[in-house]
Amino acid sequence: xxxxxxxxxxxxxxxxxxxxxxxxxxxxxxxxxxxxxxxxxxxxxxxxxxxxxxxxxxxxxxxxxxxxxxxxxxxxxxxxxxxxxxxxxxxxxxxxxxxxxxxxxxxxxxxxxxxxxxxxxxxxxxxxxxxxxxxxxxxxxxxxxxxxxxxxxxxxxxxxxxxxxxxxxxxxxxxxxxxxxxxxxxxxxxxxxxxxxxxxxxxxxxxxxxxxxxxxxxxxxxxxxxxxxxxxxxxxxxxxxxxxxxxxxxxxxxxxxxxxxxxxxxxxxxxxxxxxx
Amino acid sequence: xxxxxxxxxxxxxxxxxxxxxxxxxxxxxxxxxxxxxxxxxxxxxxxxxxxxxxxxxxxxxxxxxxxxxxxxxxxxxxxxxxxxxxxxxxxxxxxxxxxxxxxxxxxxxxxxxxxxxxxxxxxxxxxxxxxxxxxxxxxxxxxxxxxxxxxxxxxxxxxxxxxxxxxxxxxxxxxxxxxxxxxxxxxxxxxxxxxxxxxxxxxxxxxxxxxxxxxxxxxxxxxxxxxxxxxxxxxxxxxxxxxxxxxxxxxxx
Numbered sequence: 001x002x003x004x005x006x007x008x009x010x011x012x013x014x015x016x017x018x019x020x021x022x023x024x025x026x027x028x029x030x031x032x033x034x035x036x037x038x039x040x041x042x043x044x045x046x047x048x049x050x051x052x053x054x055x056x057x058x059x060x061x062x063x064x065x066x067x068x069x070x071x072x073x074x075x076x077x078x079x080x081x082x083x084x085x086x087x088x089x090x091x092x093x094x095x096x097x098x099x100x101x102x103x104x105x106x107x108x109x110x111x112x113x114x115x116x117x118x119x120x121x122x123x124x125x126x127x128x129x130x131x132x133x134x135x136x137x138x139x140x141x142x143x144x145x146x147x148x149x150x151x152x153x154x155x156x157x158x159x160x161x162x163x164x165x166x167x168x169x170x171x172x173x174x175x176x177x178x179x180x181x182x183x184x185x186x187x188x189x190x191x192x193x194x195x196x197x198x199x200x201x202x203x204x205x206x207x208x209x210x211x212x213x214x215x216x217x218x219x220x221x222x223x224x225x226x227x228x229x230x231x232x233x234x235x236x237x238x239x240x241x242x243x244x245x246x247x248x249x250x251x252x253x254x255x256x257x258x259x260x261x262x263x264x265x266x267x268x269x270x271x272x273x274x275x276x277x
Numbered sequence: 278x279x280x281x282x283x284x285x286x287x288x289x290x291x292x293x294x295x296x297x298x299x300x301x302x303x304x305x306x307x308x309x310x311x312x313x314x315x316x317x318x319x320x321x322x323x324x325x326x327x328x329x330x331x332x333x334x335x336x337x338x339x340x341x342x343x344x345x346x347x348x349x350x351x352x353x354x355x356x357x358x359x360x361x362x363x364x365x366x367x368x369x370x371x372x373x374x375x376x377x378x379x380x381x382x383x384x385x386x387x388x389x390x391x392x393x394x395x396x397x398x399x400x401x402x403x404x405x406x407x408x409x410x411x412x413x414x415x416x417x418x419x420x421x422x423x424x425x426x427x428x429x430x431x432x433x434x435x436x437x438x439x440x441x442x443x444x445x446x447x448x449x450x451x452x453x454x455x456x457x458x459x460x461x462x463x464x465x466x467x468x469x470x471x472x473x474x475x476x477x478x479x480x481x482x483x484x485x486x487x488x489x490x491x492x493x494x495x496x497x498x499x500x501x502x503x504x505x506x507x508x509x510x511x512x513x514x515x516x517x518x519x520x521x522x523x524x525x526x527x528x529x530x
């Protein structure tokens with residue numbers, strides 16, 4: 001595998017985690033446009049833990065996931081009052097807040113960025129990505145996931161059959177934030193240099209795009225979306241400066257033809273008839 | 278009604294206002310264990326508001342709601358549901374993209390600890406699966422278990438909603454127009470299901486416009502008009518009550 005291919009593969013793994021972080025939150029009917037913020041928290045915290053505190057990378061990632069998850073829960077509570085585009089705007093604000101915090105936080109380099117991390121391999125990134133993906137797919141077969149689907153679909157009716165929408169929505173926010181932090185930690189240790197600009201609004205949008213393109217109703221959709229989002233621009237390179245326009249056209253086309261994204265439950269059932277998804 | 282034992286459900290001088298509008302005024306009613314009680318009245322009489330207050334969708338402006346003597350007035354919906362009050366809706370509210378079977382599983386949120394409920398259903402929830410099978414059989418929904426509930430004919434959707442409501446073994450079942458839009462045979466099926474549920478000790482409070490259905494089924498009736506209780510009593514008493522005839526039956530006929 002060439003260095004170039006390994007780089008693409010690592011990008012896919014990190015984007016997959018970012019997309020999954022959005023997917024978990026979206027599964028409860030909440031759209032987060034601020035997951036790059038949680039990713040930034042994970043990136044900076046993990047880097048500080050490995051470089052300054054001398055923790056091994058795996059331990060640092062776990063700590064960062066827990067801290068970010070707790071912040072996610074704290075953000076999730078006020079977010080409960082908001083729905084639809086209002087929630088999206090609030091999360092967007094949160095993401096920008098985190099980015100500008102690190103911009104001014106000179107202890108971690110401020111706008112100069114932070115470095116000194118050890119490089120992690122593509123295999124290591126993919127171990128994390130695969131573990132998180134498989135975990136989510138297992139949870140998708142669980143009673144908890146049924147509750148999540150019920151809350152997304154009709155919060156009132158879900159409450160009236162005894163489900164606690166608050167618990168489920170805030171919990172999902174926390175889990176999404178934790179996964180985004182892992183993506184951030186891996187990103188920092190893959191590029192061995194981070195700056196606040198890495199965790200801007202466009203990054204959050206990439207996560208959401210991956211989910212929407214790949215399929216927003218099944219976890220493997222995030223994988224499909226991450227692959228498309230990283231690989232397709234490479235194949236469109238012959239279009240030179242027009243490739244992002246072409247990419248946008250493809251995106252619009254996809255949304256017109258297949259709103260649920262590339263993968264959905266019906267397609268997965270068709271591909272693996274034995275698994276009764 | 279035995280006055281010493283606490284009623285299964287008791288509404289004590291409940292008032293609900295929206296801005297200046299009185300949706301319910303000083304409503305008191307009771308449902309004894311194993312009773313089927315009907316709430317009737319013209320459109321806009323406050324019947325569904327009553328259900329919304331009981332289930333915690335609305336908070337009563339004043340007065341209290343007691344389940345087995347425990348005050349649940351200020352509890353959130355999911356706590357009231359877990360305490361044992363389940364309902365169906367006038368306009369059916371099933372979860373989209375969920376099979377009949379999944380509806381029966383999701384309605385049992387307290388089956389197992391959080392950690393266990395994260396496992397795939399077939400490992401985490403043997404008791405819930407057993408219960409869902411039981412309910413499926415009771416409602417004769419076995420043939421459509423894997424169909425999407427929303428894709429079923431109307432009558433079956435009503436049954437699924439009722440099945441979802443009883444899966445968690447509630448103490449009190451609230452049915453909002455359970456036979457609206459059904460033909461005679463379908464309504465008969467629902468009636469016999471309700472009678473069998475009562476035999477198992479379930480109390481039922483229902484809203485219904487089909488007078489014949491209500492008169493044949495209920496032990497006790499409450500009649501609302503403009504949010505005020507205008508009459509109550511046994512069906513045969515209500516049939517002859519002049520205030521009721523005037524407010525409701527007279528107009529309907």
